[in-house]
Amino acid sequence: MAEFIINTRGKVGAGQDIEDEHLIRQYLLGELSEEGQAKVQDRLLCDREFFDRLVAEENELMDDYLRGALTEEREERFKSYFLAAPERRQKLRFAKALKKRISEEAPSSPGIEESPRRKHLSWLKGMSLPRFAAWAVAALIFVVGAWVAIENARLRRQIDSARAAQAEWLERARQSERRLSDEKQSNRELAQEIERGRSRSSKLEREVAILKQARKAGRAGIMGSVVSFALMPGLSREGDQSNQLEIPEGTGRVRLELYPEKVGHENYRAELRTREGNRIWSGNGLKLRKTVLGDKVIADLPAAILAKGDYILMLRGVTGEKNQGRAGTYYFRVVKE
Amino acid sequence: MKFAAPGIKDRSVSREAFDQMLAWLDSDRDRAGQKYEEIRCGLIKIFVCQGCIDPEGLADETIDRVIHKVPEIAPNYVGNPALYFSGVARYVLLEYKNRMAQMRPLPHAPPKQIEEDDEDIEREYECLDHCIERLTPANRELILEYYREKKRAMIENRKRLADRMGVTPNALRVRADRIRNNLQKCVANCLKQKGTKAQ
Numbered sequence: 001m002a003e004f005i006i007n008t009r010g011k012v013g014a015g016q017d018i019e020d021e022h023l024i025r026q027y028l029l030g031e032l033s034e035e036g037q038a039k040v041q042d043r044l045l046c047d048r049e050f051f052d053r054l055v056a057e058e059n060e061l062m063d064d065y066l067r068g069a070l071t072e073e074r075e076e077r078f079k080s081y082f083l084a085a086p087e088r089r090q091k092l093r094f095a096k097a098l099k100k101r102i103s104e105e106a107p108s109s110p111g112i113e114e115s116p117r118r119k120h121l122s123w124l125k126g127m128s129l130p131r132f133a134a135w136a137v138a139a140l141i142f143v144v145g146a147w148v149a150i151e152n153a154r155l156r157r158q159i160d161s162a163r164a165a166q167a168e169w170l171e172r173a174r175q176s177e178r179r180l181s182d183e184k185q186s187n188r189e190l191a192q193e194i195e196r197g198r199s200r201s202s203k204l205e206r207e208v209a210i211l212k213q214a215r216k217a218g219r220a221g222i223m224g225s226v227v228s229f230a231l232m233p234g235l236s237r238e239g240d241q242s243n244q245l246e247i248p249e250g251t252g253r254v255r256l257e258l259y260p261e262k263v264g265h266e267n268y269r270a271e272l273r274t275r276e277g278n279r280i281w282s283g284n285g286l287k288l289r290k291t292v293l294g295d296k297v298i299a300d301l302p303a304a305i306l307a308k309g310d311y312i313l314m315l316r317g318v319t320g321e322k323n324q325g326r327a328g329t330y331y332f333r334v335v336k337e
Numbered sequence: 338m339k340f341a342a343p344g345i346k347d348r349s350v351s352r353e354a355f356d357q358m359l360a361w362l363d364s365d366r367d368r369a370g371q372k373y374e375e376i377r378c379g380l381i382k383i384f385v386c387q388g389c390i391d392p393e394g395l396a397d398e399t400i401d402r403v404i405h406k407v408p409e410i411a412p413n414y415v416g417n418p419a420l421y422f423s424g425v426a427r428y429v430l431l432e433y434k435n436r437m438a439q440m441r442p443l444p445h446a447p448p449k450q451i452e453e454d455d456e457d458i459e460r461e462y463e464c465l466d467h468c469i470e471r472l473t474p475a476n477r478e479l480i481l482e483y484y485r486e487k488k489r490a491m492i493e494n495r496k497r498l499a500d501r502m503g504v505t506p507n508a509l510r511v512r513a514d515r516i517r518n519n520l521q522k523c524v525a526n527c528l529k530q531k532g533t534k535a536q
Contacts, residue, residue, distance in 0.1 A: 026416065028386065041426070042419075042420055044379045044383060044423075045375075045376055045423050046417055048375060051378070051382065055514055056510055056511060056514040059517060085384075085385045085386075085388045085389060087385050091521065092478075094465075097465050097524075098520070101469065102485055104367075192459055243428070277388075284496065308439035314390075314391045320390070326393065326398070329394050331440065332530055333440075
C-alpha cells in the first residue's frame with residue numbers, strides 16, 4: 001500500500017519513497033539547509049508514516065556504518081553529526097551488540113525439501129494399465145498386481161532407510177550444533193572474564209588517581225572539604241556568571257543546590273553531562289528539601305570528576321516506577337582555582 | 338505544598354491547562370491523547386536529530402510553552418496544531434544552540450565516568466540475551482533472520498522473508514524496526530534495573 005500513497009506534494013509511488021529516503025538520509029546527516037530541515041521537522045510531527053520511516057532509516061544508517069557501507073565523506077558526517085546526540089551513541093552501541101549477537105547465532109537449518117516418496121506414490125497411483133490390455137486375462141492382472149506389490153514394498157524399504165539416514169544426519173547435526181554452542185559459550189565466558197579483569201584494573205587505576213588527589217588535598221590541609229553552589233535552571237537566562245562554580249584546589253566534594261522548575265515528585269534523578277554529551281555522573285532517589293528560599297534538591301558529587309569546563313545537569317522528577325518528568329536543566333561552568 | 342524558589346518561573350502545568358491543550362488537539366479525548374504522544378515522540382526525535390543532549394527535556398520545554406499559549410491562540414488558530422509545536426520547537430532549539438555556543442568544551446577529557454565502564458558493556462550483552470529470550474518465537478525468528486545476512490545477500494534474504502510472511506518489504510521493514518526499537522527499550526530498562534544506586 002505504502003508504495004501507492006499520494007503525498008502532500010502530489011507525487012505517487014515508489015519514486016516518492018526513494019525521494020523520501022534520500023531526503024531523510026540527508027536530514028539525518030545534517031546535509032539539508034535550514035529551510036529543508038524545517039520542512040522535514042514539520043512532516044515528522046504531522047505524518048506518522050514519515051516518522052516511522054525516519055526511525056527505520058536511522059537503523060539502516062547505523063547498520064550501513066557498521067558494515068562499512070558508507071562513503072568516506074558520509075562516514076565522517078555520521079561520526080561528527082549523526083552521533084552528536086548521546087542517545088544515538090547509545091543506539092549505536094545497541095546496534096553493535098545486536099549485530100554481534102546475530103552473528104553468534106547459528107544460521108537456521110535449511111528447509112527440508114519435500115520427500116520424494118510423495119512423487120513415487122503419485123506415480124504409482126497414476127499408473128494404469130494400457131487401454132489395449134483391457135481384454136487381457138485375469139492371470140496377467142495378477143502378474144501386474146504382484147509386481148506392483150513387490151515394487152511398493154521395495155520403495156517402502158528405501159524410504160525407511162532414507163528416513164533412518166536422515167534421522168542419523170539430523171542427530172549428528174544437532175550434536176555438532178551443541179558442541180559449537182558449548183564452545184561459543186566457553187569463549188564468551190573467557191572473553192567476559194578478560195573484560196572483567198580489564199574493568200577491575202581500570203577501576204583500580206581510577207581509584208588510585210582519586211586517592212592520589214585526595215592525598216594531595218590532605219597535605220594541603222583541606223581534605224574532605226565541601227563547597228556548595230546554588231544553581232538556577234533555564235535555557236535563556238542571561239550570561240554565565242551566575243552559574244560559574246569556582247572550586248578551590250583540593251576540594252573533596254561539591255554540593256549542588258538545585259532549585260527545580262517543577263516540584264511535587266516523590267524523588268528526583270540528576271544526570272551530569274559535559275558539553276559534548278558524555279555522562280559523567282548521575283544520582284537517583286534525591287529528595288526535595290524545603291527551605292526559606294524555596295524547595296531545592298541537593299546533588300552531592302566528588303570534586304575530582306569536575307574538570308575545568310562547561311556542564312549540563314538535567315534534573316528529572318520521578319513518581320512511581322516509570323513516570324519521569326523534567327524538573328529543570330542547569331548549565332554551569334567550572335573554574336578551578 | 339508547591340514552593341518554587343524566587344526568580345524561577347514556575348513551569349508546572351495544571352491539569353486544566355493540559356486538558357485544554359488536549360482539547361485543542363482533538364475533540365475526542367482518546368484521539369487527542371494519541372496525537373499528544375505522537376507529537377511528543379516527534380519532538381524528541383527532532384531534538385535528537387539536532388544532536389541535543391537532553392532531547393526529552395527540550396521536548397517537554399516545548400510542550401510547556403505551547404500549553405501556556407493555548408488559551409491565547411486556540412480560538413483563532415487555523416491548521417494542524419502539530420505545526421505550531423514545530424514552530425515553538427524551532428525557537429527552543431535556537432535558544433539551546435545559542436546557549437551551547439556560549440559553552441566551552443573541556444580542555445581535556447574529564448576523568449572516566451564513574452558509573453559507566455566495561456562492566457556496563459558486559460551488562461548490555463546480558464540484557465540483550467535476556468530481552469531476545471523474552472520476544473515471542475515469531476518476533477525472535479523475524480529479528481534474527483532480518484538482520485542476519487550481509488549486503489547483497491541481506492537484500493535477497495529480506496525479499497525471501499517478506500514473501501514467506503506474505504507482506505511487502507516495506508511492511509516487513511517497519512515490523513522489524515518496531516521489534517528492534519522495543520528490544521532496545523527492553524535493554525535500556527534492564528540496564529536501568531541493574532544500574533547504579535542513589536548517591
